[in-house]
Amino acid sequence: MTDPYKTLGIPQNATDEEVKRAYRELAKKYHPDNYVDNPLADLAQEKMKEINEAYDTITRMRRGGGSGQAGYSSGYGGYSYQSGTDYSAIRQAIQSGNLQYAEELLNASQTRDAEWNFLMGSLNYRKGWLDDARSFFQRACNMNPSNMEYRQALNTVSQTNSPYRQTGYGPPAQNGGFDMCDMCTAMMCMNMMCNGCR
C-alpha cells in the first residue's frame, strides 16, 4: 500500500489542519465536476478514490484506530442526469466513452430538438471539438432557454477565463513564503546573469 501522506503530498508530521487543507485542495482539483464529459473522468475518479482512502487512513490512524470520517467521499459517483426516454441510451454511450455508437444513434434520430442538440454538443465536447460543441449547446439553449443543464454546458464552453491553478508557488508550509530576503537574492542573481554573460 502506498504511503497516505505521500498521496496527499504532506510530511508525516503535518498538523491535522494541514492534512485537512491538503485533502481539500486535492479533492477540489480532482472533483468530478471538473471532469464532466471528460474522456479522463475515470482516471480522475480513481485519483479521487486514492485521496479519499489516504485521508481516511490518516484520520483513522490519528484517532487511534477508530473509524475514520469519510470526507468528501460520498455522493461523488455517477453524475446524474434527468433522463429523457429516447435519449438515455445515447447519454449512457457518451458517458461511457462509446462515442462512435452515440454518434450513430444521434445521426439516426429523426428529431432535432433541444435535447438532441445538447447531446450532440456533449459528444463534440468529449471529442475535444469545442467550437462545434458551443454551436450545438447554443442551439439547445435557444430551443429551451429554461433548461439549466443546457445553460451550464453552454457556459462551460463560452468562458474565456484561464484554467484555475490551486497551487501557486507551492504550499507555504514548505518554503515559508516569499519575503524581502528572497527578493534581494533574486535581484542579485539577475544582476549576475546580466553582467556575467553578456
Add this chain to the structure above:
Amino acid sequence: MFGYVTPDLPELKLKEYQRFRALYCGLCHELGLRYGLPGRMILNYDFVFLAALLWDGDVPCGYRMRRCAVHPVCRRCVCESSPALTTAAGYSLILAYRKAEDGVEDSRGARRLGARAARVALGRPYRRAAAAYPDFDRQVSDRLRLLKDLENGGCESIDETADQFARLLASASGGVTGNAQRPLSELLYHVGRIVYIADAYADLAEDRKKGEYNPVAARFGVADGKPDEETRQAVLATLMSSSRLAAAAFELMPESRWTPICENIVYLGIPKMIREVTDGTYRAKNRGLPKEPEKNIRRNGE
C-alpha cells in the same frame, strides 16, 4: 510546430528558469549530436515542452557546463542526454521535414525555395529519425495529408481541421506506457488544437493578402482579414476551453522533476499566449529566444 508553447517567464522561479534553459540547450545539443547542424536549426520551444512531458519521473537529470557556436565564450548549463530528449529531438525532426515537404508543394516564390532547401538539408537526418520512430512518422504523414485535403476542400469547421493536427501531436504520446499515456495524449491533443487555431487566427491578415485558405476565416466568415468582436470572443472561448481541458489532463499526469515548469506553461504560458493572440498583441518576434527575466521586466515597464 510554431513555437507558441512557452512558459510565462516572469512568473517562473529563477531556479526553474535556469533549469528550463538547460533543457532547451540540452535539446539543441541532442539535435546536434544526432542530426548535425541542420537538426539544430529546427530547435523550438514546443518540443522543449514535449521533452519535459516525456521525461519519466525516475530518470535522473545530469547537468554539464558546455560551450556551443551560439555561446562560444560563456559556458552554459546544459542537460545531459536522456531518453526524453532523444525522443523529442527525433519527433521534432520528423515534423520539420514533413512540413518542409508540404511547403515545397504548397507555397510559391521565396518560401518555396526555403522549403526546398530545408527539405534537402533535413533529408538525411530525417531518414535516420524516421527509421527510429516509424509509427510517429506514419502518423505525421497521414495526418498532414488528411489536413491538406480538408484545407484544399475549404473545410468550414475549425474543429475538423484542428482535429487532424491535434491528433498528430497526441500521437507523440505513443511511446509512453502505463498510467501517463492517456492524460498525456489528451493534453497534447488540446495543445495541438490550441496551436493550430491560434496560428490560424494570427495569420488571418496574411492569408487574406495571399488569398490562401484560413480555417478561422472559413468558419466565421472573416472578410477583410480583421476579425470582428464576436469572432474574437468565439475563438478566445474555444481556445480557453481547450486550455482548461489541457490543465485537467495535466493534473492526472504523474509527477516529475519538470512538473513546476510544465505547470507554468499549462496554467500561465498557454493562456497568456491565447490572450495575446486574440488581442492582436502577440508578436512574431516573441517566438525567438526567451528574453531573460530582467529584460522582460524592462519591456513590461515595471
